[in-house]
Amino acid sequence: MAGSKIRFSFHSRVLLLVLTMSWLLVGTFMVFQYRREKAFKEQLLDCELQMHNRRILDDISRGVSIDSIIGHIGSPLDNLRISLIDNAGNVIFDNNDSTPFPSGDHNSRPEVIEARKSGIGHSVSRYSVSDNCSYFYSAMRGDDGIVIRSAAPYTHSLQEVLKADSSILWIMIAFAIVLSLASYVASHKISLSIRRLNLFAEKAEKGERIYNDEAFPHDELGSIASHIVRLYIQRDEQHREALRQEKDKIRLKKQLTNNINHELKTPVASILVCLELLRDHPEMLSEEKKRELNDRIFANAQRLNSLLKDVAAITRMDEGEEMIEKAPVDLVELVNDVVAEERLRTSMNITVDMPQLKINGNRQLLESIFRNLIDNAISYSGGSEIVIKADNEGNFTVSDNGCGVPDEHLPHIFERFYRIDKGRSRAAGGTGLGLSIVRNAVGIHGSDISVTNDGGLQFRFRLH
Incomplete structure (x- = not known):
């Protein structure tokens, strides 16, 4: 869409930044290395040509003719062109007979200007109008002001000599590629965490x-x-x-x-x-x-x-449990007190078989557990005996030998106001909350209660 802002992912931005920095670093190093290598090789060639210039100037100072010198000295490169330039800038000698003799003021040539200032000078790949060829020039000034200039044709072979070693360039390119791949993997791992965090934030914002x-x-x-x-x-x-x-x-x-x-x-x-x-x-x-x-x-x-x-x-x-106060309670004493009271209102035989047990609990709620279980057996079981047992770990069973209840009602008997026989329950004076109170009281003391039909009802729970 026109005018819309292109948005890149975090992964793309990080990768683009790393790649840009990596290739910029590699490119900078390649340029620097290329120039350094090229300058070094130019200096080597210039030194070799200047050595020839020095020998020629030494021979001239001893009176040897320039033609004789050129004929015997040899050259470091093929087609080496040697020129002598006087103080006025005129070429007084040139060994290239195939072209017109150079004319004009040569004091304006860069290598000549540099040689007159510092004694030596050179110029790379300058075009010569006289023979329509490019040369590498090395010039040296003699004691009498005459400048000798050696010119090597800037041919392909010479370019190969001056060309920087390309192996380092390929190494740096390979390094940049490896760095790019590593950057992609690293940025992908980072962006994976960010993408998933972003998805998590979107879901959290929507309430999903x-x-x-x-x-x-x-x-x-x-x-x-x-x-x-x-x-x-x-x-x-x-x-x-x-x-x-x-x-x-x-x-x-x-x-x-x-x-x-x-x-x-x-x-x-x-x-x-x-x-x-x-x-x-x-x-x-x-x-x-x-x-x-x-x-x-x-x-x-x-x-x-x-x-x-x-x-x-x-x-x-x-x-809540935090609102209920707890204190050390002797369970044997508590159960015996409840049983003594319940025996006054029933003809059923109530038996207690339990070791000495003490827990940290709420006495009133603990009393309600045993009182409601006994009341439930008295009111509804139709049996003749109630047995309360416990072991040293505080595992209790409260059972009767009555008629029990149909199995389909067992999962519901702890629900509030749940009645198996509503008319019979009300006639017995029950509120429908007794077993619900038992379950909650047991839960507040860190356990749960279960019930089975076993020749009557048998309740199991733990107080600890």
């Missing part, structure tokens, strides 16, 4: 469920990214669990409120009916009927009282 099912690279960034994801997942799971628990609490509270309203209606209605009869028609009621009505009022009032106590216990346990 995140799973730690993609492994990060085994490096520092990958380790940090993996740690961040794990911490977020743990925090998210804790948050979801807290929300779930909060929803469960709200649901249970609503359910409890609805059930309480329902459970209150029956005893309240019964009490109201009895009171209305006693208030409006006392003359029509016999003494026996009045006693019956009073007994019914008392029984329903007791049921209301039990219901309120059980609701208070359930509510207190719902507030």
Whole structure:
């Protein structure tokens, strides 16, 4: 789209930056090395030509003719051209007979200017108009001001001599390629962690469920990214669990409120009916009927009282374990006290078989465990015996020899207000909260409770 900004990925930006720096470094080194090698070889050729220049000047100073010198000295390269230039810049000798004799002021030539200043000078690959050829020039000034200049044709062979060694260039190119590949692998690993972190951030922003099912690279960034994801997942799971628990609490509270309203209606209605009869028609009621009505009022009032106590216990346990105070409790003494009270209201035989046990717990809740289990057996089992056993590890069983319950009801008997036979349960005075209180009380003391049909009901739990 016109005017849109092209966005490169982190991987592309890092790779492009590393490649640019790598090839820039290699290119700079190649240029530097090429120039250094070329300058070095130019100096070698210039030194060799200057040696010939020095020998020629020495022979001339001894009176040897230039033609004789040229004929016997030889040359370092083929077709070497030698010229003598006087102080005025005129060429007074040139051994190249195949071209017109050079004319003009040669004092303007770079190598001649340099030779007159410092004694020697050279010039690389300058074109000669006189013979239509390029030369490498080396010039040297004599004591009398005459400049001798040796010119080697700048042919392919000479270019090969002056060309820098290319092996170092290929080595540097290979190094740059290896560095580029290494940069690609490294930037890919780094960008992999960043891409996955970016995907994680997008999902977290949208509130999507995140799973730690993609492994990060085994490096520092990958380790940090993996740690961040794990911490977020743990925090998210804790948050979801807290929300779930909060929803469960709200649901249970609503359910409890609805059930309480329902459970209150029956005893309240019964009490109201009895009171209305006693208030409006006392003359029509016999003494026996009045006693019956009073007994019914008392029984329903007791049921209301039990219901309120059980609701208070359930509510207190719902507030959380941290709200419940604990202290050292002698379980043998506690169980014997509860059993002694329960024996006063039943003809069932209650047997206790347990070693000396002490735990850190809440006495009231511990009492409610055994009291409700015994009350449940007395009210509903129809049996003749209740047995309470425990071992040295605090593993308890509370069983009766009654009729038990159908297996399909076993998974639900710990639910609040759950009744197998609603009419029979209410007639027995139960609130429907007893076994729920038992389960919560056992849970607050760090365990769970189970139940089986074994010639009656058998409850198993651990207190430690």
